[in-house]
Amino acid sequence: MPKTSNGETPFSLTYGTETMIPAEIRVPTQRTLQREGRVEEDLRLNLNLAEEMSEEAVRREVEYKKKIERYYNARVMEVKFKKGDWVLREKDASRKEDQGKLGPKWEGPYQVIWAGDKGAYRLADSTGKEVPRT
Known part of the structure; x- marks a missing residue:
């Protein structure tokens, strides 16, 4: 064909x-x-x-x-976050142990503490502690 x-x-x-x-x-x-x-x-x-x-x-x-x-x-709709926004992130980013297909896919909420030009972000949890690997 x-x-x-x-x-x-x-x-x-x-x-x-x-x-x-x-x-x-x-x-x-x-x-x-x-x-x-x-x-x-x-x-x-x-x-x-x-x-x-x-x-x-x-x-x-x-x-x-x-x-x-x-x-x-x-x-496609481009979404940009700015400092102070609350977001969720994929569970795979934290590299925690897999909970199977019925486990949560997202974790958070996290607050954006720094936003780069090309979609790079630094996140902090609700207590203000910076989250690694963001």
């Missing part, structure tokens, strides 16, 4: 030609009747065009990734 991102099948990108299932080879179809006698010629032509085909697939894949990025960025 052709990939959505580049419009080509992995086989065609690797070998420079499309696949034919055994049923197409045994039972004459329009596709096999057109190719009779021209197989060698077609394979040589496909090998010459393989590089161009892969370059085109790369171009389409880049366009597809940009489209996905625009879609994601249009819907």
